[in-house]
Amino acid sequence: MDAxxxxxxxxxxxxxxxxxxxxxxxxAGETIRTRLLDRDIAVGLDGEGAPLAWLITGEAPxxxxxxxxxxxxxEFAWTSLGTPPAEIFAIPECDEPDRRNLATFSVGVHxxxxxxxxxxxxxxxxxxxxxxxxxxxxRTEVADYRVEVDPETNELWALDCxxxxxxxxxxxxxGQMSQYTYRVPHPYCVMLYKSCPTDESRxxxxxxxxxxxxxxxxxxxxxxxxxxxxxxxxxxxxxxTLVSAQDKPILENQTPRLLPLEVGAEASVxxxxxxxxxxxxxxxxxxxxxxxxxxxxxxxx
Amino acid sequence: xxxxxxxxxxxxxxxxxxxxxxxxxxxxxxxxxxAIWRADDGFINIWEDRCIHRGMRLxxxxxxxxxxxxxxxGWRYSNRNGNCxxxxxxxxxxxxxxxxxxTFACAERYGLVWSGDSAxxxxxSIPALEDAEVLVLRSLPVNAPxxxxxxxxxxxxxxxxxxxxxDIPVATSADAGNPFSVTVTATTAGAAxxxxxxxxxxxxxxxVIRPVLSPAPAPGERLVTLRHHAGALEELRAQxxxxxxxxxxxxxxxxxxxxxxxxxxxxxxGGRRPQLQVRVARKWLCAEGITAFELVxxxxxxxxxxxxxxxxxxxxxxxxxxxxxxxxxxLTDVYRIAVKLEPDGGGGSRLMHDSVxxxxxxxxxxPRNNFxxxxxxxxxxxxxxxxxxxxxxxMAQTLARQGLTWELxxxxxxxxxxxxxxxxxxxxxxxxxxxxxxxxxxxxxxGRIVRPYAPMNHTYVCGPxxxxxxxxxxxxxxxxxxxxxxxxxxxxxxxxxxxSAFEVxxxxxxxxxxxxxxxSLLDGLRNAGVDLPSSCEQGACGTCIAxxxxxxxxxQDVYLNGSERxxxxxxxxxxxxxxxxxxxxxx
Numbered sequence: 001m002d003a004x005x006x007x008x009x010x011x012x013x014x015x016x017x018x019x020x021x022x023x024x025x026x027x028a029g030e031t032i033r034t035r036l037l038d039r040d041i042a043v044g045l046d047g048e049g050a051p052l053a054w055l056i057t058g059e060a061p062x063x064x065x066x067x068x069x070x071x072x073x074x075e076f077a078w079t080s081l082g083t084p085p086a087e088i089f090a091i092p093e094c095d096e097p098d099r100r101n102l103a104t105f106s107v108g109v110h111x112x113x114x115x116x117x118x119x120x121x122x123x124x125x126x127x128x129x130x131x132x133x134x135x136x137x138x139r140t141e142v143a144d145y146r147v148e149v150d151p152e153t154n155e156l157w158a159l160d161c162x163x164x165x166x167x168x169x170x171x172x173x174x175g176q177m178s179q180y181t182y183r184v185p186h187p188y189c190v191m192l193y194k195s196c197p198t199d200e201s202r203x204x205x206x207x208x209x210x211x212x213x214x215x216x217x218x219x220x221x222x223x224x225x226x227x228x229x230x231x232x233x234x235x236x237x238x239x240x241t242l243v244s245a246q247d248k249p250i251l252e253n254q255t256p257r258l259l260p261l262e263v264g265a266e267a268s269v270x271x272x273x274x275x276x277x278x279x280x281x282x283x284x285x286x287x288x289x290x291x292x293x294x295x296x297x298x299x300x301x
Numbered sequence: 302x303x304x305x306x307x308x309x310x311x312x313x314x315x316x317x318x319x320x321x322x323x324x325x326x327x328x329x330x331x332x333x334x335x336a337i338w339r340a341d342d343g344f345i346n347i348w349e350d351r352c353i354h355r356g357m358r359l360x361x362x363x364x365x366x367x368x369x370x371x372x373x374x375g376w377r378y379s380n381r382n383g384n385c386x387x388x389x390x391x392x393x394x395x396x397x398x399x400x401x402x403x404t405f406a407c408a409e410r411y412g413l414v415w416s417g418d419s420a421x422x423x424x425x426s427i428p429a430l431e432d433a434e435v436l437v438l439r440s441l442p443v444n445a446p447x448x449x450x451x452x453x454x455x456x457x458x459x460x461x462x463x464x465x466x467x468d469i470p471v472a473t474s475a476d477a478g479n480p481f482s483v484t485v486t487a488t489t490a491g492a493a494x495x496x497x498x499x500x501x502x503x504x505x506x507x508x509v510i511r512p513v514l515s516p517a518p519a520p521g522e523r524l525v526t527l528r529h530h531a532g533a534l535e536e537l538r539a540q541x542x543x544x545x546x547x548x549x550x551x552x553x554x555x556x557x558x559x560x561x562x563x564x565x566x567x568x569x570x571g572g573r574r575p576q577l578q579v580r581v582a583r584k585w586l587c588a589e590g591i592t593a594f595e596l597v598x599x600x601x602x603x604x605x606x607x608x609x610x611x612x613x614x615x616x617x618x619x620x621x622x623x624x625x626x627x628x629x630x631x632l633t634d635v636y637r638i639a640v641k642l643e644p645d646g647g648g649g650s651r652l653m654h655d656s657v658x659x660x661x662x663x664x665x666x667x668p669r670n671n672f673x674x675x676x677x678x679x680x681x682x683x684x685x686x687x688x689x690x691x692x693x694x695x696m697a698q699t700l701a702r703q704g705l706t707w708e709l710x711x712x713x714x715x716x717x718x719x720x721x722x723x724x725x726x727x728x729x730x731x732x733x734x735x736x737x738x739x740x741x742x743x744x745x746x747x748g749r750i751v752r753p754y755a756p757m758n759h760t761y762v763c764g765p766x767x768x769x770x771x772x773x774x775x776x777x778x779x780x781x782x783x784x785x786x787x788x789x790x791x792x793x794x795x796x797x798x799x800x801s802a803f804e805v806x807x808x809x810x811x812x813x814x815x816x817x818x819x820x821s822l823l824d825g826l827r828n829a830g831v832d833l834p835s836s837c838e839q840g841a842c843g844t845c846i847a848x849x850x851x852x853x854x855x856x857q858d859v860y861l862n863g864s865e866r867x868x869x870x871x872x873x874x875x876x877x878x879x880x881x882x883x884x885x886x887x888x
Contacts, residue, residue, distance in 0.1 A: 118355075124374045124390040138677040138705060139757075140375060140389035250373055253358040255334070255351050267353045267400055267565075271390035275355075 007215040007258075009037045009289040014082030016186060019209040019221050020053060021077040022103045035213045036081065037289070041068065043077050051077035074223050075103040076209060089155070089185035093205050094225045102233060104222045104240035111251040112290035113188040113210035113218045114259035114282060119247055120190045120208045121182050121274045123163045129246050132166055136175065139164040142271035149281060156184040156281045158274040184278060187287050188212055196227050204228075206240070215290050216257040220244060262294040311408055311415040311422045312481060313499045313511045316437045320345060320414065325369065327360035329503040330416060331558040334358070335405065337414065340380040341366035341631060347416045348383055349403035352376060353564050359402065367631035367702065378402055381633045383562070384605030392677040393784075395607050395670035403560035411513045412437040413499065418559040425479045429486070429495040429515050436517035438496070438530045441510045445541040447481065447502050450510065453541045454483040454498045459533055462518040462526045463492040496530070510534065575615045575664030577604070579636065584659050587639055588720040591688060592654050593627075596636040599662060603636060608695040609672035609761075609789070612636060613836050615664040617656070622649040623837050625691035625763075625789075626668060627721065629698025636668075639720045641688035669836055671843035671860070672761070672789040674699060679757035681707040684750060684772055686764020690720055692789060693763055701730050710735060710750055712743060712764065740767070747772050754780040762788040766795075766859070773862075783862045790841040790859045797840070797857045803879035807831065807888045808850055816878070823874040831888055833874060840876035847874050852884035 018036055021043040026032065031044040033056070040056040042065065051072050054065035068079045073088045094101050109116060119125070123142050126135025145161040159181055166175040181193040181203075191207035204226045211219040222240045260266060261283045268276050283294055314328040320339040327350055328335045334350035336359040346369070350360050357373040368377045368386060375389040378401070385400035408415045410424040412435060443450055455475040464471060469489045476484045481502065486495040494516060501509040512534070518526045579596035587593035597603075611625045624638040640653040657663065674681075674696045681700055683693040690711055700707040708731035713719045715736050725732050735746050751760065751772065760781065762772045769788045776786045799819055805826075806813040816825040823845050826833055835845035840858030854872035865871065872884075 122374075127389070128372060128375050137375070137389070138392075140677050141392050142390040249361075250357065253361050254356040254373075255358060256356060260356075266355055267385075269354075269388055269391060272354075 006038060007289045009081070009212075010286060011082060012286050013037065013187065013212075013289045015080065015084055016082075016188075017071065017073075017078040017080050017084050017088045018188070019076040019211050019219075020079050021051070022106065022221070023051065023072055023075055023077055024103065026051065026077065034211070034219075036079065037212055038214050039081060041079065043070070043079070051079075053077070053079035055081070074207070074209070074225075075101055076221065076223070089153075089189070091191070091205060091207070091225065093203065096227075098227055099225050100228060100233075100236070101225045102223065102236055104224050104237045105244050106219055106221045107244055107248060108213075109218050109220045109248050109251050110216065110257065111218060111254060112216050112258045113212040114278075114287075114290045115251055115254055115257065116208065116210050116218055116220055116247075117184065117188060117190045118259060118275050118278055119251055120192070121158060121184070121278060122272075123161060123180075124271050125250070126163055126165070129250050130243055133243065134165055135163060136166040139166075139175070144270060145273070147273050147277040149277075153185070156274075156278060158182040158277075161274075182274060184281070187282055187285060188218075188290070198229075199227055202227060212290055220248075256292060258290060258292045260292040262292070265292070309417070309419050309422060310479075310481065311406065311417040311419075311424045313413040313424075313501050313509075314347065314416045315414040316440060316511070317409055317412050317414055318437065323364045323366060325360045325362060325364050327358070328501075328509075329507075330405075331502055332504040333405075333558040334360075335416065336360040336362070336369070338364045338369055340364075340633075342380070342634070344381055344634070345407045345409070345414055346380060346383070347405040347407045347414075348378075349405075349560060349564060351402070351564075353385070353400060353402055365702070367629075367633065379605035379630070379633060382602045382605050383564075386605055386607050386630070387676065389677070392675035393673060395610070395673040398604070398667060399565040401562070401565050401605075403564035404562045405558070405560055411435055411497075413511055413513065418561065420561055425482060425499075427482065427484065427497050429484050430497055430513060433516035436514045436523065436526070438512040438514055438527060439534070440512070441534050441538055442503070442507065443510060443538050443541055444507055445544075446506050447500050447508050449544070450500050450508050450541060451477070451481075451483055453537055454485070454500070454510070457483075457485045457496070457498070457533065457537060459485070459487055459496065459530060461487050461489055461492040461494040462522050462529075464489045465525060465529055510538075575613070576667050577665050579603075579663055579665055581657060581659050581661045581663065582635060584657070588722065589715070589717040590642045591639050591718075591720045592642070593637065593639045593720070594653070594657070596638070596663065596665070597634065603634065604667045605633065606636075606668035606695075607670045608674045608699040609692045610668035610670040610695070611672075611692070611836070611842065612638065612668055613666035614638075614653075615666075616649055616652050618648070618652060620649045620652070621836075621838075622653075623791075623842060625672075625695070627691045627694040629695060630702055631698075636665075639688065639691050641720075666836070669834070669842075669844055671836075672763070672787065674761065675759055676700070676703060676705060677757075678759040679706065679755065680759075681705065682750060682758065682760040683707060683709040684712070684747070684760060684762045684764070685710065686712045686762075686768040687714075687718065688720060689762075689764030689768075689789075689791070691763075693761060694721060694724065696761060697728055697730060697732075701728050707731070708733070710746075712736075712738065712746075712768065743768065744771050744775070748775045748779075751776040751781065752779045754785075759785045759787065762786070763791075766790055783864050786862070795857070795859065797876055798855075799876075799878065801855065801878050803881070804883040805879075806851075806883065806885045808885055809888055821875055822878060826874060826888065833888070835875055838875045840873050843873065845874045846871055848887035850885040850887050852879055852881040854878070854884065855880045 026045045028045045031042040042054045044052045051070040053068040053070040070079045127137045127140045146159045148157050161180040162177045165178045184190045188210040193203035196202045196204045207223040209221040261279045319326050325338040336348050336350040352371040363370040377387040379386050383402040383404045385396040405416045406420045411430050415424040458473045473487045482499045484497045497513045499511045578599040582597040583595040611623045627637045642654050643650045685693045697709050710733050712735045802817045814829050836842045843860040855878040856866045857876040858873040
């Protein structure tokens with residue numbers, strides 16, 4: 001799919017908030033340049049520390065750039081090329097006073113945002129791609145789990161997921177079954193809730209916010225909201241850096257880079273139900289950017 | 302001269318020497334990405350470079366000598382036919398037969414590996430390469446279309462090895478041998494040598510030059526010769542890429558490469574019909590009263606199989622018998638089965654022993670697996686009684702190859718009654734022979750084998766009915782969960798009652814039918830046009846299983862275990878019936 005004509009992000013994607021910068025990397029009075037949905041944009045901060053964003057049209061040099069809406073959320077600056085909702089999806093856990101909210105690791109990956117989200121939703125690759133950390137051969141079985149679309153929010157959830165992890169906690173030697181809940185609140189964002197090692201009644205949140213540079217390239221931003229009084233920021237980031245670095249070469253070797261939505265374009269088994277539901281959900285939302293819509297040929301190149 | 306359709310020809314895609322053991326090479330032909338690997342048995346696989354599951358490049362996978370393992374989710378694909386043999390996310394289930402990668406034709410000639418979309422095509426025959434030892438020179442990818450590259454190659458000049466470093470005049474002549482090659486011959490007073498340049502059409506704008514030199518230089522002169530050509534070709538590449546026109550003057554004839562066998566991502570149907578013809582290639586006595594057969598395909602390749610799988614063999618007298626495959630994963634070009642002579646049986650084994658000979662053709666089904674092997678156990682205990690060793694042999698070889706922890710216990714009347722005894726000796730693993738035991742002694746040994754139970758242990762038992770029953774009971778006493786005890790009966794030895802009559806509603810097709818006394822549910826379904834696969838048709842193999850949505854089944858099989866029977870949500874349609882007046886099936 002390298003040679004396809006550029007895709008146009010339709011309204012469902014244009015009207016969403018998209019992450020474009022880590023807040024901590026912005027300085028008042030300065031701008032950084034980045035890309036979103038095949039457009040050049042600039043991001044900065046106002047005197048109050050609130051993010052600003054502009055579309056760089058590239059027409060008259062020195063001409064006034066077009067201002068874009070911008071908000072701060074979850075340690076990132078977000079913008080939109082269309083008409084975004086008043087608020088971004090909520091992660092209520094982040095407001096708890098004893099939480100540490102961290103932008104953990106960002107890396108460019110030559111793949112579509114939906115392929116990256118699907119990888120994040122996938123348990124079956126743990127023993128192969130994250131061997132010794134999130135899984136270990138031969139403990140490869142994916143137990144059945146549930147997938148639901150919340151009728152009120154239209155968010156996609158995968159519930160009652162569990163997987164054997166060789167080192168789920170620093171103190172464990174034999175490994176244990178870890179429980180997960182996945183939530184997809186946005187076509188290009190996904191998060192998981194994992195029981196917190198220090199407080200069984202609460203959940204750590206790990207999120208992937210994809211900045212779609214183009215239909216087949218993303219900046220893969222990760223975010224964590226954890227209850228952890230012991231680890232340093234660097235230790236928390238190191239874990240996420242390692243895991244993301246293991247996924248990058250896998251994602252870049254998937255072909256096609258765009259996610260095929262046609263049923264049967266790729267073989268699915270029971271453990272792929274989250275992936276299958278995500279593909280359907282994207283189709284139902286009318287997403288046509290970063291995907292091969294159902295009904296179009298997938299020539300495998 | 303009319304140009305042949307380029308897709309009907311074979312093209313070089315790799316050098317034979319590139320296919321190092323246990324490696325995977327990537328290549329490209331007419332825009333198709335290929336993953337090429339040589340199995341330990343020498344067979345070269347040319348596959349679409351894409352896992353059918355989530356599109357991962359198979360060229361990034363692991364060649365384990367008999368299977369290619371995808372790096373993303375560990376899906377395993379078989380040497381030769383590319384069928385998926387194992388899905389680690391579901392260790393207890395056999396992958397659907399239709400799951401396979403797309404495969405392409407393969408041939409070897411002149412030190413190169415050739416592919417295309419026709420199984421009948423051969424690599425081109427080039428006179429200059431026929432009668433001498435040849436040397437494959439370094440290949441070179443060029444960012445230019447085939448016609449331009451062929452034109453440039455026609456101007457190639459070089460010196461024969463004997464004339465290197467001298468200033469003897471050299472005459473070169475070029476000859477377009479076929480639409481995708483050029484032969485350049487250099488002649489001096491003392492020597493002549495030819496380079497044949499095969500041009501691999503990678504895609505519309507790129508190709509790979511694959512030169513072959515004839516005659517091959519003496520070993521001591523090889524390096525200097527390789528350097529000479531590498532330098533000359535590098536120069537040619539620079540010229541070609543600089544001269545690359547924006548508009549291609551002579552476009553490459555349009556071709557798309559179609560696989561010989563397309564990849565598949567869906568499920569398969571099937572009744573109890575023969576699907577394959579095989580020839581008996583070898584027949585030998587592999588133990589007292591046990592004859593082994595090796596079956597080879599009459600045409601094409603054999604479908605792949607998984608450990609625990611069996612075949613239906615359609616005998617010349619109309620009988621259908623099931624035999625387990627004993628093959629390990631590395632044996633993919635034959636099916637190996639073993640048949641025990643049952644003097645009091647239905648005649649199938651007598652027929653196989655006495656009337657089936659080497660060279661005979663048999664109709665068989667494709668392999669089915671109702672006894673799948675999990676490969677996620679901490680320890681696997683295989684327990685064989687007599688001829689029950691056959692599926693367990695396949696399992697033992699698979700476990701040994703993957704380096705997993707296993708042990709095999711063979712119960713038999715004597716050492717001479719253990720089938721394939723010599724193969725057991727060659728398997729690295731814990732193998733214990735228990736011979737000449739009474740039923741009481743067998744029970745005692747089985748008790749020792751299953752104790753104590755440890756978590757993540759799995760046991761597979763195959764043998765006579767009473768032995769399986771004893772092993773299951775002892776394992777249950779020792780604390781084994783039912784899901785960890787796997788068994789396969791050869792046959793259902795319990796009496797069956799087919800006197801009931803009942804209604805069956807088919808939920809998916811919205812029909813209903815009546816099954817009368819003496820008629821099996823499976824036959825009733827088939828008469829109503831429902832094509833349900835079946836195999837043993839005596840409640841032993843599990844092939845004809847159906848999901849029960851409503852009603853209470855009257856289980857008469859030996860396939861389901863206690864909790865599966867109690868759940869009542871699945872039944873074997875060949876022997877089981879209804880206790881309630883009505884069943885609703887998910888068919």
